[in-house]
Amino acid sequence: MSVEIHKVTEAELNEQRAYGERVKALTADRYASQPAACVVTYGCQQNVADSERIQGMLSEMGYTLTEERQGAKLIIFNTCAVREHAEDRVFGNVGALKKYKLKNPDVIIALCGCMMQQKHIAEKIKNSFPFVDLVFGTHVVHRLPELLYTALTRRKRVFELPDSDGVIAEGLPVIHKDGARVFLPIMYGCNNFCTYCIVPYVRGRERSREADDIEREFRELVASGCKEIMLLGQNVNSYGKDLKPAVSFSELLRRLNDIEGDFRIRFMTSHPKDCTKELIETMARCDKVAEHLHLPFQSGNNRVLKAMNRGYSREHYLSLINYAKELMGDSLSVTSDIIVGFPGETYEEFLDTVSLVKELGASSLFTFIYSPREGTPAAKLDDPVSYEEKSKWLRELLEVQEKVSAEQMALNKGKTFKCYVYGKGKLGDNYLAARTDGNLIIEFEGGERLIDTFQDITVTEPLTYVMKGEIKKL
Ligand code: 5AD
Numbered sequence: 001m002s003v004e005i006h007k008v009t010e011a012e013l014n015e016q017r018a019y020g021e022r023v024k025a026l027t028a029d030r031y032a033s034q035p036a037a038c039v040v041t042y043g044c045q046q047n048v049a050d051s052e053r054i055q056g057m058l059s060e061m062g063y064t065l066t067e068e069r070q071g072a073k074l075i076i077f078n079t080c081a082v083r084e085h086a087e088d089r090v091f092g093n094v095g096a097l098k099k100y101k102l103k104n105p106d107v108i109i110a111l112c113g114c115m116m117q118q119k120h121i122a123e124k125i126k127n128s129f130p131f132v133d134l135v136f137g138t139h140v141v142h143r144l145p146e147l148l149y150t151a152l153t154r155r156k157r158v159f160e161l162p163d164s165d166g167v168i169a170e171g172l173p174v175i176h177k178d179g180a181r182v183f184l185p186i187m188y189g190c191n192n193f194c195t196y197c198i199v200p201y202v203r204g205r206e207r208s209r210e211a212d213d214i215e216r217e218f219r220e221l222v223a224s225g226c227k228e229i230m231l232l233g234q235n236v237n238s239y240g241k242d243l244k245p246a247v248s249f250s251e252l253l254r255r256l257n258d259i260e261g262d263f264r265i266r267f268m269t270s271h272p273k274d275c276t277k278e279l280i281e282t283m284a285r286c287d288k289v290a291e292h293l294h295l296p297f298q299s300g301n302n303r304v305l306k307a308m309n310r311g312y313s314r315e316h317y318l319s320l321i322n323y324a325k326e327l328m329g330d331s332l333s334v335t336s337d338i339i340v341g342f343p344g345e346t347y348e349e350f351l352d353t354v355s356l357v358k359e360l361g362a363s364s365l366f367t368f369i370y371s372p373r374e375g376t377p378a379a380k381l382d383d384p385v386s387y388e389e390k391s392k393w394l395r396e397l398l399e400v401q402e403k404v405s406a407e408q409m410a411l412n413k414g415k416t417f418k419c420y421v422y423g424k425g426k427l428g429d430n431y432l433a434a435r436t437d438g439n440l441i442i443e444f445e446g447g448e449r450l451i452d453t454f455q456d457i458t459v460t461e462p463l464t465y466v467m468k469g470e471i472k473k474l
């Protein structure tokens with residue numbers, strides 16, 4: 001299978017900028033004041049990153065950005081397809097816009113993101129949601145100015161959903177919601193085809209941004225005062241394999257770690273199949289790389305892992321974690337994703353997941369009940385266990401994890417963490433709040449001049465969700 005990735009050219013970007021100017025002129029003509037646009041984002045960090053670029057383009061086109069749907073002249077839902085629940089929420093919220101559109105026919109309602117990239121969903125929008133004006137897929141986000149211009153000037157609805165292995169668009173304007181903590185996509189798409197997952201079908205093939213482009217954006221973020229930068233990809237461990245010459249993720253981390261400044265590098269998501277010892281060593285050695293490993297294992301049972309097409313065993317997963325614990329010790333924080341009730345999973349197999357949770361000692365878990373996704377291999381498998389039964393399993397798992405988390409919390413007493421002090425605390429007037437590498441919150445008493453700095457903080461009292469601490473005594 002040959003893969004065709006399209007790198008958006010400067011000429012294409014200029015064409016879009018010209019469309020943007022036309023949108024600006026048109027809306028300036030149509031409205032007395034700058035029109036407001038509301039972008040609603042569902043799902044993962046990649047979607048958040050896409051929305052930040054959508055907002056960047058909208059701002060260049062003369063829109064003001066608002067969180068309020070009421071009063072907005074443009075409403076865009078950036079959707080998520082990873083589970084049915086996310087899709088149902090989108091349908092509910094889009095349905096609720098019908099009245100608004102009837103009262104305000106000049107408003108443009110647009111849908112984009114992973115859901116739209118599925119043919120049956122696009123059909124449903126076409127047939128059952130006639131008040132939606134513009135639908136565009138994950139591969140044409142950079143063409144928003146053109147699509148919006150068409151939607152504003154043509155009386156027909158616009159559906160732009162090309163199939164593609166993928167696109168890379170550099171140099172789009174971007175607006176970060178929280179300037180101190182931002183997402184930086186380093187690659188797009190996924191090649192893994194885990195049997196339950198829709199992502200490879202809606203996001204295209206793996207494609208890495210050039211290391212120079214990433215470094216340039218990274219340096220700009222640091223220069224603008226950004227303190228925590230999260231490198232994003234569906235499987236960051238396979239970053240750079242498609243570049244010529246190839247660059248490994250560890251090399252990229254070392255390169256970014258060498259940049260001058262006071263900041264912390266985070267990354268997600270790692271795939272156990274591609275997670276190397278070199279990566280773990282790099283995490284341990286690079287002082288600016290957070291010692292936090294989000295390494296989803298999905299299931300603790302080898303038969304289920306195989307049926308999921310995950311490409312590793314429980315034993316391999318544990319060997320990676322043990323190596324990471326060996327190198328980083330107490331300061332390492334591990335988090336994971338788990339799917340409960342994969343088709344055909346038995347209760348005994350589920351118990352292997354529970355035992356892995358106990359063995360792992362994760363600081364937190366993201367747990368999901370399996371959700372069939374049309375077009376994926378798993379959706380065709382027999383699934384005899386009821387949703388109610390799976391919910392019971394999930395509750396059992398969560399109870400175990402609650403105990404594990406509480407034990408982990410208690411172990412933190414007396415430990416010192418490098419923390420980013422991000423703002424005022426909630427425990428009292430003179431408390432500040434700080435975040436550890438593993439995203440735990442420690443509150444401590446201190447002056448406001450410490451906000452936006454990194455401090456070593458010793459935990460004095462672990463509470464349930466936050467910890468109390470004090471600045472490390474020398
Ligand atoms: N059902 C339930 N959970 C899923 N995930 C991905 N696809 C599905 C699905 N069909 C979960 C996985 C993944 C996380 C982002 O979402 O745990 O790691």
Ligand code: SF4
Nearest residue numbers: 190192193194197199
């Ligand atoms: Fe989905 Fe698997 Fe790719 Fe993650 S690695 S996005 S779970 S197919």
